[in-house]
Amino acid sequence: MVKSKIKLQTKKLNVWYGNMHVVKDFTLKIPEKKITAVIGPSGCGKSTFLRSLNRMVELVPGARVSGEILLDGENIYDKDVDETEIRLRIGMVFQKPNPFPKSIYENVAYGLKVRGITEEKKLRLLVEESLKKVGLWEEVRDRLNRSALELSGGQQQRLCIARALAVKPEVILMDEPCSSLDPIATAKIEDLLFELKKDYTIVIVTHNLQQAARVSDYTAFMYAGKLIEHGRTEEIFERPKNKITQDYITGRFG
């Protein structure tokens, strides 16, 4: 089914919060430089699944993970793997834009500084490059030192994507990146996704089925912690094989 090179792969992934079994035996292949959408009803474990892909789920007290997640064939949950390194390689963009209460410039430069880049000239260049990638450069080049919080919601979200891109990740995880944006800002992010997939592997969790249909190459439908169906997006939306998938995407559910 998936013919491209596999960038990220989960094998029998299970996640618990205390006694709550949230992700169940989840086995999924995520192809390189493609967009994979994860859809499913609220509380089905999508966000937890996404957060397990860069070990952010470990930050939740009581969380426990079993199974494997292979990034280029290496298990990111192996003991000798540094989770900070993993989070640099697998970046994340959240539901609500969450810029740091700092200047626009500092928001993008932050991750680079953490990575040990201090040379001003190099920083400037990388910040500009990231802002250009998200189409924000022209809009903010004259006010890089103003607070990021002065930007509109859509601009803030693109800034957060620029911040994630600055450290040159290989995979970008997006958790409902457009849910707080208006249709125009949403369209800009969707256009941006098409640009980004030339260089990055993207996994997006969304409640907006039309968005999943519009932007993704592959769609995974998740229900009650389990992967119900996974395939090319046009297959899932035109002729889903599973009855539960059919009921969910046609809205006859709940």
Place this chain on the structure above:
Amino acid sequence: MKLGTRKKLSEQLEDLKSKTMEMGALASTAVEKAVESLVKRNVRLAKKVIKEDDKIDDLEFEIENNCMHVIALQQPVAKDLRTIGTCLKIITDLERVGDRAVDIANITIEMAGRAPVKPLVDIPRMAELAVGMLRDSMRAFKEGNSSLAFELGKRDDEVDRLAHQVTRELFSYLVEDPKKISDAVRLMLVASFLERIADHATNIGERVIYMEKGERVRIN
């Protein structure tokens, strides 16, 4: 899991289906009446068929409009989307069936007042088969019955066979009596129109299979 949400979309789909069924019924009747007018040399009936084709054309517009509205406003996917796509395709076939009925009715009018070329036997038989296929294709659509749709392929073969037979027979009349040429050619056209109508029924059957299973197949 509780089902039955998206009431409005479900109602709109039901409405599309019932309008498409109505169009199917009108088209089937039109063919039946057109052939009856031909057999009984009934010009008045032929004129009625021609006039009533407007209803079929109007329904095609109406259904197409409704399909576009549902797509724009409800963003249907999966089987809902396939149902709408199927309606859009079916109405094109039905509109053409209506046009073929009009063509046959026009031939009734053109041939009126002249001695018949021959007693019509195979043409009414073809019409019966073609209309039967059309009605069953619409029943398959209504019931989502893919096996009924599948059988249409075989039935179409019988219509094709009869069409060849009619053509062969009419050729012999052509050769015998040059005065009969024009009407013999007209009857050949009728046979080919009926053959086309059976093809439209087969197309509808293929769309029903797509609607039900999501697979595009050729059944003939």
